[in-house]
Structure formats: C-alpha cells, structure tokens
Amino acid sequence: MGERPAGARLRGVLVIACGNTLRGDDGAGPEVGELLAVELEGTGAEVVVVDQLLPELALDASRSGRVVFVDAAADLPPGSVSVRPVDSPVARVGGGVEPSGPLASRSGGARRPPDPFSHGIGPEDVLRLAHDLYAAAPDGVLVSVGAESFEPGDGLSATVRRAIPAAVRAAVRAAEEGAGRSRRSDA
Amino acid sequence: MADNTIVIEPVTRIEGHAKITIQLDENGKVADAHFHVTQFRGFERISQGRMLHEMPSLMARICGICPVSHMVASAKACDEVLGVTVPPVGVLLRRVLNLAQIVQSHALSFFYLSSPDLLLGFESDPALRNLVGVAQQAPELALDGVALRRFGQRIIERLGGKRVHPAWVVPGGVSRPLDAEQRAAILEEIPDARARAHRSLEWFKANVATWADEAAHLGEFPSLHMGLVHETGNAAYSDGLLRVVDGNGWVLADGVDPRSYWDYLGEAVEPWSYLKSTYFKPLGYPAGIYRVGPLARLNVVERLGTAAADAELAEYRERLGRYPSSSFHYHYARLIEIVHCIDMIDEILSDPDILNPHVRARAQVNRNEGVGVSEAPRGVLIHHYRVDDDGVVQWVNLVIATGHNNLAMNRSVLQTARHYIHGADVKEGMLNRVEAVIRCYDPCLSCSTHAVGQMPLNVDIRDVDGALIRQVSR
Numbered sequence: 176m177g178e179r180p181a182g183a184r185l186r187g188v189l190v191i192a193c194g195n196t197l198r199g200d201d202g203a204g205p206e207v208g209e210l211l212a213v214e215l216e217g218t219g220a221e222v223v224v225v226d227q228l229l230p231e232l233a234l235d236a237s238r239s240g241r242v243v244f245v246d247a248a249a250d251l252p253p254g255s256v257s258v259r260p261v262d263s264p265v266a267r268v269g270g271g272v273e274p275s276g277p278l279a280s281r282s283g284g285a286r287r288p289p290d291p292f293s294h295g296i297g298p299e300d301v302l303r304l305a306h307d308l309y310a311a312a313p314d315g316v317l318v319s320v321g322a323e324s325f326e327p328g329d330g331l332s333a334t335v336r337r338a339i340p341a342a343v344r345a346a347v348r349a350a351e352e353g354a355g356r357s358r359r360s361d362a
Numbered sequence: 363m364a365d366n367t368i369v370i371e372p373v374t375r376i377e378g379h380a381k382i383t384i385q386l387d388e389n390g391k392v393a394d395a396h397f398h399v400t401q402f403r404g405f406e407r408i409s410q411g412r413m414l415h416e417m418p419s420l421m422a423r424i425c426g427i428c429p430v431s432h433m434v435a436s437a438k439a440c441d442e443v444l445g446v447t448v449p450p451v452g453v454l455l456r457r458v459l460n461l462a463q464i465v466q467s468h469a470l471s472f473f474y475l476s477s478p479d480l481l482l483g484f485e486s487d488p489a490l491r492n493l494v495g496v497a498q499q500a501p502e503l504a505l506d507g508v509a510l511r512r513f514g515q516r517i518i519e520r521l522g523g524k525r526v527h528p529a530w531v532v533p534g535g536v537s538r539p540l541d542a543e544q545r546a547a548i549l550e551e552i553p554d555a556r557a558r559a560h561r562s563l564e565w566f567k568a569n570v571a572t573w574a575d576e577a578a579h580l581g582e583f584p585s586l587h588m589g590l591v592h593e594t595g596n597a598a599y600s601d602g603l604l605r606v607v608d609g610n611g612w613v614l615a616d617g618v619d620p621r622s623y624w625d626y627l628g629e630a631v632e633p634w635s636y637l638k639s640t641y642f643k644p645l646g647y648p649a650g651i652y653r654v655g656p657l658a659r660l661n662v663v664e665r666l667g668t669a670a671a672d673a674e675l676a677e678y679r680e681r682l683g684r685y686p687s688s689s690f691h692y693h694y695a696r697l698i699e700i701v702h703c704i705d706m707i708d709e710i711l712s713d714p715d716i717l718n719p720h721v722r723a724r725a726q727v728n729r730n731e732g733v734g735v736s737e738a739p740r741g742v743l744i745h746h747y748r749v750d751d752d753g754v755v756q757w758v759n760l761v762i763a764t765g766h767n768n769l770a771m772n773r774s775v776l777q778t779a780r781h782y783i784h785g786a787d788v789k790e791g792m793l794n795r796v797e798a799v800i801r802c803y804d805p806c807l808s809c810s811t812h813a814v815g816q817m818p819l820n821v822d823i824r825d826v827d828g829a830l831i832r833q834v835s836r
Contacts, residue, residue: 226426230474230493230504231512300494307497308505 186219200322233304237311241353251321261315368823383822390785399637431738438734440533445728452535466514467739473507485791535722581689581774584609586652595664654741656695671702
C-alpha cells in the first residue's frame with residue numbers, strides 16, 4: 176500500500192483507557208484517555224474510554240495493528256508508570272494454549288491466576304478473543320499507573336495526578352512505536 | 363459434633379455478592395439450603411433530599427448492566443409526579459432503549475455467564491468455563507454472543523450518548539429526538555443481529571435434550587408468575603399492566619395498575635440475607651412465591667407480538683407445555699426474547715414518525731407521589747417516590763426483579779442441592795450446578811441491594827447443628 180498521509184500516521188492504533196471515575200485513582204485510565212483523545216486527534220489513532228474491559232472490545236482490537244491499554248494498577252508503587260507488552264495469543268497458540276480465565280484488570284505486573292468472574296477481563300483476554308473470534312493478531316502494550324486508593328469518590332490522589340503527564344507520554348510513545356504495524360484490513 | 367455445612371462463596375458468574383449455604387442432616391442428606399445476598403443497597407436512603415429531576419440519572423447508577431430499566435422506571439415515576447403525558451414518540455424511544463438493553467443484558471447472561479456450562483459441561487474444568495473457553499471450542503457461538511451484546515450496547519450508545527449510564531431518559535420523555543443518521547445505522551445492523559439471534563436459538567434447541575437432567579432439577583416446581591402485559595395480551599416491556607398467573611395458568615390478578623402494587627406484593631425480611639423476599643400478598647408468606655423475568659413473561663403473555671418470536675413461542679410451548687415451571691427454561695425464554703426485542707426495535711424504528719422532534723413534555727411538580735414500572739431484563743422493576751411541593755425527594759421504595767425472585771431462587775437452590783449433593787464429599791461439578799440454578803435467574807444483586815466492588819459467591823455446607831463442615835470460596 177502507498178505512504179500514509181501525515182494525518183493518518185497512527186492509523187491502526189487503538190487506545191483503550193479503562194477505569195471507574197467514581198473509584199478514586201481507578202479514574203487514572205479515563206483521565207489519560209481523555210487527554211490522549213486530544214493529543215492524538217487527527218493522527219488516525221482511535222481512543223476508547225471504558226469503565227472496564229469487555230469481550231466486545233475484541234472486535235475493535237481485531238481491526239487494529241496495535242492496542243495500547245491504559246489502566247490503574249494496584250500492584251505498582253503509587254504514582255509510578257509502567258509499560259509492558261501484553262502476551263500475544265499467537266505465541267501461546269504456537270506453544271499450546273494455556274487454559275486461563277479472565278484476568279483481574281487491575282494488574283500492572285504479571286498475569287494473575289485465573290479469575291472466575293466473566294464481567295471483567297484483562298488485556299490478554301481481549302487480544303486472545305480478537306485472535307480466536309476474528310483471526311486477528313494485534314500486538315498489545317499495557318501502560319499502568321500505580322494507584323494510591325480505589326476508595327469510592329471522584330478525583331485522583333495528588334500522587335497519581337502528578338503521574339498523568341508521564342502516563343500520557345508513555346501511551347503516545349507506545350502508539351507511535353506500533354504505528355508501523357498493519358491492521359488486518361491493510362494486510 | 364460432625365461438621366455438616368457446605369459453603370459456596372462466592373457464587374460466580376452472577377452480578378453481585380452472594381453465598382450459598384447447604385445444611386446436611388445426620389445422614390449426610392441435604393436438609394436445607396439458602397441463597398444469601400451479602401451486599402447492602404443504600405439507594406432508597408441516598409435518594410432522600412435529592413431533586414426529582416435528578417432521579418433517573420441517579421437511579422441509573424444502581425447498576426452497570428441494566429441502568430436503562432432503572433432510568434425508564436424512574437422517569438415514569440417522575441412523569442406521574444409532574445402529571446405529564448409523555449409524547450408518543452418519547453414513549454417509543456424509551457421503549458427502544460429498554461429493548462436494546464434487554465438484548466445486551468440477555469446476551470451477557472446467556473453467552474458470557476451460562477453458555478460455558480452448557481457448551482463445555484457443568485463438570486468441565488472451571489478454569490476453562492468462561493467466554494474464552496467458549497470462543498476456543500465454538501467460536502461461532504461466542505461470536506454471536508459478542509455481536510448481540512455489542513448490538514444492544516451500540517443502540518444504547520447511539521440513543522443515550524454512552525453505553526453505560528446514559529442520561530437521555532428524563533422526566534417527561536427523552537432529552538433529544540432521534541436523528542435520521544442514527545436510525546439508519548441501527549436499522550442497518552438489524553439483519554445481522556436477527557440472524558445471530560436465530561442461529562443461537564437453533565443451537566440451544568438442537569442441544570436442549572442434553573440438559574434434560576438439569577431441566578428436571580434446576581428449579582423445577584410450580585409457582586406464580588408475574589409480568590407486564592399490554593391490554594392486547596402482548597408482552598409489554600416499558601408499559602402495560604401487571605398480570606399474575608399460577609402454575610396452571612389461572613389468572614390471580616390482571617390489569618393491575620402498577621400504582622396499586624402494594625395491595626398485591628408484600629416484602630419479607632430474613633436474617634440471612636440483605637435481599638428482601640417479595641411475595642404475592644393474597645397467598646401470604648411464603649406461599650405467595652412467584653417468579654418474574656423471561657420465564658414468567660412468556661407464561662403471563664398470550665403472545666409476544668412479533669411473528670418470528672411468536673412462532674418460536676409456539677414451539678417453546680409445544681416442547682415444554684403452556685406454563686413451563688423449570689427455572690432452567692429461563693435460558694430458552696431469554697433467547698426467544700432476544701429475537702422478539704430485535705424485531706420490536708426494527709418495527710418501532712421503521713415508522714417514519716419516530717424522527718418526530720416532539721419527544722418531551724415539561725411541567726413542575728403537580729403531585730407528591732409517583733410510581734413507575736418497567737420490565738428489566740430480569741423482571742418487573744418498580745420505583746415509587748414521594749416528594750414535597752418543591753420536588754425534593756422524601757421517600758423512595760424500589761422493588762427489584764431479583765427481590766421478586768428471591769423466594770424462588772432459595773427454593774431452587776434447595777431442590778438442586780438435594781438432587782446433586784449427597785454427603786460432604788462434594789465434587790466441583792455438583793456445586794457448579796447449585797450455582798448454575800442461580801444463574802438461570804440472572805440475578806442482579808447490585809440492583810437489588812446496591813453494592814460496591816466485585817461479585818463473589820460462597821457455598822457453605824453445615825451439619826444438623828449448624829456447624830460449618832465445608833466452605834467453598836471463589
């Protein structure tokens with residue numbers, strides 16, 4: 176295909192920012208998402224802000240080359256920003272698919288043990304469903320912001336608020352690094 | 363003293379926090395069982411002192427799965443306080459929104475929460491018993507489920523502005539009319555959704571014989587059934603009057619104006635649950651046990667009101683009898699309702715007048731009390747408010763679908779436990795069936811009690827003296 180116009184340099188990148196704005200620092204994902212929607216406007220990247228990850232997002236993911244997940248994390252130092260790749264379901268299929276339940280979506284570190292709850296799934300599961308249901312293989316990056324408190328109430332803690340610009344920069348970098356990846360429809 | 367109590371905690375793949383306790387007698391047989399709702403709702407109290415016009419949006423926050431039903435019931439209660447007549451197109455648009463929510467909620471219940479048991483087996487590896495497991499074994503079934511849920515959510519998003527907690531339904535109607543572009547986009551997606559709904563229903567019918575044992579023991583007992591019915595006898599989801607029939611089809615109450623619900627429904631409180639048990643007053647407690655939701659709706663109506671769904675309803679009744687009494691059949695009823703709701707959305711949106719901009723009536727407070735009723739995905743939902751002359755809310759009573767079903771859920775748990783559990787050596791698959799009977803009702807405990815947090819379930823098994831002998835926690 177031909178060279179992409181400048182206005183579509185991040186075409187094929189999907190940002191999924193996740194969290195509940197009524198649970199304190201869990202609102203970090205939506206906060207970053209809202210800022211990214213402005214920052215990435217006109218680049219071709221799509222930004223979606225959701226309360227929680229759901230299987231329906233697999234279709235959006237399947238149409239993307241890279242998915243950047245943004246979420247608050249309970250297992251990181253408050254105010255820290257972590258970036259890690261999300262496990263590729265393709266790699267796991269090649270080596271045998273491990274049986275696994277949905278992830279708790281608040282994990283910024285390693286995969287958690289299988290979770291019996293079907294309402295909340297994790298980034299790996301979104302990509303796995305994109306693969307199993309739509310034969311797509313986007314890669315994924317998780318940008319996590321260490322949270323101080325998930326207690327009910329709107330507004331971020333001062334610690335997490337200070338980390339928001341760094342999280343935005345990390346998400347933009349992750350989007351730019353994935354810009355070269357083709358979407359399924361481009362392949 | 364032997365320890366003879368099994369605890370399942372948390373109950374999984376339901377909406378809310380709960381646990382089940384199963385008490386064994388001295389011979390190791392199930393003597394009693396309870397479904398405990400362990401979370402607490404506070405919305406009836408939280409609402410006091412709020413302004414009436416805030417209520418639909420505030421009430422929507424009760425639940426992330428069925429906020430639309432709360433908005434509709436709340437707005438109808440507000441309509442009555444204002445004394446307004448909602449413009450006909452406003453009524454229809456609210457109806458579309460509620461139908462879309464039923465589609466997405468039913469899809470979540472059937473495909474995400476229950477199909478793993480049905481497809482993979484009640485005794486299959488619990489680590490695989492989820493939608494990811496379904497996607498690996500039967501991708502088309504999972505695809506249909508995801509697509510149907512997405513279909514319903516996208517309608518809510520298009521009409522209400524967002525998928526969860528839209529603020530579009532307001533006292534007097536809806537806040538803005540439907541535009542032609544949104545209408546076209548929804549109508550364009552209907553053929554695909556309809557095909558997926560029929561394909562899923564065919565899959566269920568083709569496999570239903572596989573689950574004969576579950577159908578016979580997961581909540582198979584006669585009870586009353588209650589639902590909203592139009593004067594024509596068709597199903598009503600956002601309007602209509604209450605009808606109550608017994609297990610033989612005798613009509614015990616009909617044409618009941620929801621305002622008089624208190625003449626028919628009583629609420630009992632048990633010390634082991636935060637969820638009130640609602641019962642049919644004329645029969646007393648607990649004899650007035652009744653069910654609401656898909657199974658009950660199909661029992662109380664004469665027909666659904668759309669051709670394809672009515673053909674399915676006729677086949678359903680031919681297979682199961684005119685008044686099916688097993689809670690396992692909630693699944694079948696749910697799938698038929700998805701077909702019906704999609705066809706109703708098509709029918710309503712195909713009327714050119716649906717683009718009429720007159721969608722809201724405005725007024726000040728003209729009455730001090732209002733009752734609003736809708737059919738939530740799980741059954742009849744009642745909002746009842748009292749306000750002062752300035753529209754400040756003084757008192758609220760919410761009667762939630764899951765509360766209507768509380769007695770039936772407890773009876774179902776006992777029946778299922780008695781059939782599958784013998785002694786304290788309990789296999790996971792047996793416990794899963796005890797949980798599965800709860801999932802048939804698709805309870806929403808966040809709605810019925812209001813909770814914060816995730817949604818676990820426990821099973822306790824206790825001995826004749828009440829001592830805990832086994833607890834299963836998830």
